[in-house]
Amino acid sequence: MGGPAADILIRDGRFAEGPAPANAALVDGGGLLMLPGLVEAHTHLDKNLIGMPWYRNEIGPRRIDRIEADRREKKRLGIDPRRQSERQARQTLALGVTAIRSHVDVDTEIGVANIEGVLGTREALAGLVDIQIVAFPQSGMLIRPGTLELMEESLRLGADVVGGIDPASIDRDPVAHLDAIFGLAEKHAKPLDIHLHEPGELGAFTLELIIERTRALGLQSRVLVSHAYCLGMEATAADALIAQLAELRIAVMTAGPPGRPAPAVKKLHEAGVVICGGSDGPRGTWEPYGTGDMLMRATMIGQRNGFGRDEDLELALETCTTLGAKAIGLDAYGLSVGCRADCVLVDVETVAEAVAAPPVRKLVMSHGRVVARDGALVDELSGGV
Amino acid sequence: MGGPAADILIRDGRFAEGPAPANAALVDGGGLLMLPGLVEAHTHLDKNLIGMPWYRNEIGPRRIDRIEADRREKKRLGIDPRRQSERQARQTLALGVTAIRSHVDVDTEIGVANIEGVLGTREALAGLVDIQIVAFPQSGMLIRPGTLELMEESLRLGADVVGGIDPASIDRDPVAHLDAIFGLAEKHAKPLDIHLHEPGELGAFTLELIIERTRALGLQSRVLVSHAYCLGMEATAADALIAQLAELRIAVMTAGPPGRPAPAVKKLHEAGVVICGGSDGPRGTWEPYGTGDMLMRATMIGQRNGFGRDEDLELALETCTTLGAKAIGLDAYGLSVGCRADCVLVDVETVAEAVAAPPVRKLVMSHGRVVARDGALVDELSGGV
Structure with a gap:
């Protein structure tokens, strides 16, 4: 990662030591700079619009407008979660993303169809992209009875992580929402990844509830809070929260959102909080931007945090590499x-x-295999869905 | 600009009407979408590091740290304004930037050398990129006696616009600074383009002084305020300023800075203020980011302003096309x-x-000539400096 030039031995898909065997295949690295595979710690593989006709966005400004449009357009446009998740994973693999954590919608209209779609892609791309699936109650959980049961079914089908979303502002009952998802996580021995957009003092209160439950259940290193805009509040209020996140090893994901309060990456990092980057998904009905490129996400995170010094830009990249891997619990990364x-x-x-x-x-x-050159998948992997 | 497919006639470097003459040369547009040339309304052509060894940035966090590093490193690294300005203009021409307004440093150490360098590039690239030069007192003007005279000399040499910078926070005397640069503009019948980073109430006060002078001297449409972070303050305070900017046709430039207060593009646009986009310069000692791509700048401006709807993304592009042209006074654009x-x-x-x-x-x-394909200058223009 920016070290001196070296020959590198790979054996059985892993970096190895010692002299190369005489019959080793050679890949010319051209003396270029090597980075580890990029880690996408937060996306929504099941509902991008890659390769589909341009979607004219005329959605209203509130989060609930977007959630409703999302549910409506998913059906109207025929967004196939199996196809679209593979399209995104292939597109970003060509850009160097080798591990992805994806939130996948579960609701009472689509049931677990999106989970099944992304599970299909995970299988199709096994050995190429490592995909973690979060069962995600995008449309609310308590306010839509039956959703919690569908989340449990998702875990049985193979989802890896229990999701949650805005326990107060969407589900209207932060204690009941958090008790339900922490209960599910405990029952199935799964980690948690909670969307928390709630701003300011409301978000801080919800975060306190998350902290209390993490502590009570001994879930150190098993909880990630995504977005956490509330940590962008004024320093004195955020400081006490940050200390507890570090203590309980609760990780935080940021997309480096321009123009919004957001967690201060360097401050959290220096306080010992694992802070990672996510693209939140390219080209969708929510947001039209981007390609899912996690190197460009590192740029955005750097710019959002006012990073200009080299050591700070290096930290921005770590949020999309080593810290991302740590946050989502990848081993051998x-x-x-x-x-x-x-x-x-x-x-x-x-x-x-x-x-x-x-x-x-x-x-x-x-996994030791050349999968892309010059931004495009190699011939034997091209084509796709 | 997103209209239906059409054949387009070009005569003498301009869009023309009527049937094509029989001997007209054909350029196949492939049915692609056509945008007007991109407009870079704010950069610093004289001090990028394109094509130079990577500069390890270890500069302190204050603006004055950057200004001092800038002056020091310019000399130490041998940043040749003639060479670097051509490199940037060529790099961005390949990305579609056909008009540039550049602030160019004038100070008591370098004198007018940077102005002369960029004038050389303007001449070398005449007919390819239209370059406007702002005589810019980066290191302060009143606090460095002799600078004002060098700015006047710059205008005589061919600079087009009188610059200014943070009349209160850098030059320590907002009235004297503004009186001096407005006086220079009046004497030489030149427009003004003032860097205003001053935040909140201080910036608002300085902006009031700019408004007063624009009104008193009848300089409607002749003044642009760059950055204007103070307009990102709470709405009630900004509203009165915005109304006066519209009335006096004072334009505003924004780089869409993530993580800083900034002018709200849609609000200013709807209030009748001409708001345009600028990259503020790629790869330098100030900021390491970017390539000077103004389409990517439109993306950043859109993201910074929370734009998701198509009509808002179109407005973001206008800041880097039509509104940019209007702000810097391009005709026939x-x-x-x-x-x-x-x-x-x-x-x-x-x-x-x-x-x-x-x-x-x-x-x-x-100007009717194909200058770049697939992101690179055509063969007869490649090479460069």
């Missing part, structure tokens, strides 16, 4: 011996340069 | 008959799509 050989080669001088202006991905390797 | 044939072709369905995820520039035309 990184450029060390024994780690899975996932990496990205770019033609720049320094890590900071890669963040400052994301360059073409000259080569992407996943 | 646009896709209408009689306008200079500057345009960009992109392979997307809609204008909003071009903003949501900036695509490859398939073709760039300047």
Whole structure:
């Protein structure tokens, strides 16, 4: 990751030590800079519009307008979760994303169809992209009876993580919402990943409730809070929360949202909180922006945090690599011996340069296999869905 | 600009009407979407580091740390204003930028050398990129005696616009600073473009002083305020200022800064203020980010302003096209008959799509000449400096 040039041995899909065997296949790295595979810690694989006709967005400004449009358009446009999740995962693999945590909608209209779709993609891309699935009650959980049962069914089908969303402002009962999802997590021994958009003091209160339950249930390292805009509130109020997040090893995900309060990446990092980056999904009905490129996300996170110094740009990249891996609990991640050989080669001088202006991905390797060159999947993987 | 497909006639470098003459040269537009040439309303052509070794940024957090590092590193790194300004203008021409307003440093150490350098580039690229030069007292004006005289010399040499910077917080005397630059503008019949980073109430006060002078001297349409972070203050205080900016046709430039208060683009636009976009310069000692791509800047402005609807993304692009042209006083700009044939072709369905995820520039035309394809200058223009 910006170290000196070196020959690297890969054996059985992992970085290895020692001299290369005589019959080892050679991949020319061209002396380029090597980064570990990029980690997408927060997206919505099931509902992008990649490869579909442009969607003219005329949605109102409130979150509930978006949630309702999302549910309506999913049906009207025929957004196929199996197809769209594979499209996004392939598109971002070509950009170096080798691990993804995806929230996947569960509700009383679609049931677990989206979970099944993304499970299908996970199987189709096994060995290429590692996909974690969060059962996500996008439309609310308590306010839509039957949703909690569908989330439990999702876990049985193979979802890895229990999701949640705005326990107060969407589900209208923060204690009941959190008790339900923490209960589900405990019952199935799964980690939690909770969308928390609630701003300011309301979000801080909900975060306190999350902290209390994490502590009571001994779920250190098992809880991630996504967005956490409330941590962008004035320093004195946020400080006490940040100390407890560090103590309980509750991770935080940020998309580096421009123009919104947001967690201060360097401050949280220095306080010992694992803070990671997520794209929140490219081209959808929610938001039209982006491609899911996690190197560009590192740029956005750097810019949102006012980072100009090289060491700070390096931290921005870590949120989309090592810290992302830590936040979502990937093992054998990184450029060390024994780690899975996932990496990205770019033609720049320094890590900071890669963040400052994301360059073409000259080569992407996943599990020791060259999967993309010059930003496109290699021939034997192209085509797709 | 997103209209239906059409054949377009170009004569003498301008969009024309009527049937094509039999011997007209054909350029295949491939049915792609056509945008007008992109307008960069605010950059610093003289001090980027394009094509130079990566600069490790370890600069302190204050504006004055940056100004001092800027002056020091300019000398130490040998940033040649002639060479670097051409590099940036060429790089962004390949991305569709056909008109640039550049602030160019004038101070008592470098004198007018940077002005001369950028004048050289303007001449070298005449007919390809239209460059406006702002004589810019980056290091302060009143606090560095002799600077005002150098600014006047810059105007005599060919600078087009009188610059200014933070009359209170840098020059320590807002009335004296503004009286001096408005006096210079009046004497030489030049427009003004003032950097105003001053936040909140201080910036609002300085902006009031700018408004008073614009009104007193009858300089409607001749003043642009760059950055204007103070307009990001709470609505009631900003509203009175915005009404006066509209009345006096004082334009505002924003880079869409993530994580800072900033002018609200839609609000200003709806109030009748001309608001335009600027990149503020790629890869420098101030900020390491970006390439100077003004389509990506439209994306940043859209994201900073929370734009999701198509009509809002279209407005974001206008800040980097038509509104940019209006703000810096370009004539014959646009896709209408009689306008200079500057345009960009992109392979997307809609204008909003071009903003949501900036695509490859398939073709760039300047003054009716094809200058770039697929993001790179055509062979006869490549090479450069």
